[in-house]
Amino acid sequence: xxxxxxxxxxxxxxxxxxxxxxxxxTHMAAAPELAxxxxxxxxxxxxxxxxxxxxxxxxSAGDAEGLRYLHCSMCNTEWNMVRxxxxxxxxxxxxxxxxxxxxSGAARAECCEDCGGYLKLFHQDKDPLLDPVxxxxxxxxxxxxxxxxxxxxxxxxxxxxxxxxxxx
Ligand SMILES: [Zn+2]
Ligand SMILES: [Zn+2]
Numbered sequence: 001x002x003x004x005x006x007x008x009x010x011x012x013x014x015x016x017x018x019x020x021x022x023x024x025x026t027h028m029a030a031a032p033e034l035a036x037x038x039x040x041x042x043x044x045x046x047x048x049x050x051x052x053x054x055x056x057x058x059x060s061a062g063d064a065e066g067l068r069y070l071h072c073s074m075c076n077t078e079w080n081m082v083r084x085x086x087x088x089x090x091x092x093x094x095x096x097x098x099x100x101x102x103x104s105g106a107a108r109a110e111c112c113e114d115c116g117g118y119l120k121l122f123h124q125d126k127d128p129l130l131d132p133v134x135x136x137x138x139x140x141x142x143x144x145x146x147x148x149x150x151x152x153x154x155x156x157x158x159x160x161x162x163x164x165x166x167x168x
Contacts, residue, residue: 002074004052006161018158022074025049029075039079043090044154046072047079052155053087053119055132056110060125068121071132073156086112087119088154097121098146100139106130107139109146117154118146133157 001017028034029048037047045052054073059065069078070087085092087110094113099105106126111118120142122130136157143153 014161015159025075029077044087046077048077049075054155054157055120055136057122057132073158088117089115100142107142109142111146111151116151118151119154
């Protein structure tokens with residue numbers, strides 16, 4: 001799980017392992033001495049535990065209003081990243097946004113045609129109570145839409161690992 005290797009024959013128990021790890025990792029990441037960590041040399045991973053992000057959030061309140069934060073798929077740490085930049089390859093030229101027709105627009109997919117990756121972007125101003133991990137699961141239709149358009153997820157949701165060969 002921590003190496004993002006998801007054996008298909010263990011798919012049924014992976015969400016339970018992931019949920020337990022998230023609780024423990026989040027507990028460790030909340031230690032006061034870990035506040036304000038600098039970014040790692042490797043782009044696009046959590047500065048606290050090195051895991052991939054599950055999604056991005058655009059904050060709607062306080063000093064962080066309008067800023068984008070990536071949300072760690074494992075320890076729930078959030079870290080700032082400029083907007084309109086691919087979280088996976090950090091390029092900016094061919095980033096576009098897709099959403100489900102008729103939806104509130106709170107959930108969009110930030111798609112990068114350079115690396116073929118996408119990650120969801122949640123707009124807190126459209127839904128102040130949104131949760132990046134839970135709302136990622138609640139918006140699977142958006143994954144289907146961008147998957148059909150040829151994009152692949154740039155970060156996992158450890159609580160939902162598809163079985164078969166789609167786990168990578
Ligand atoms: Zn983390
Ligand atoms: Zn990219």
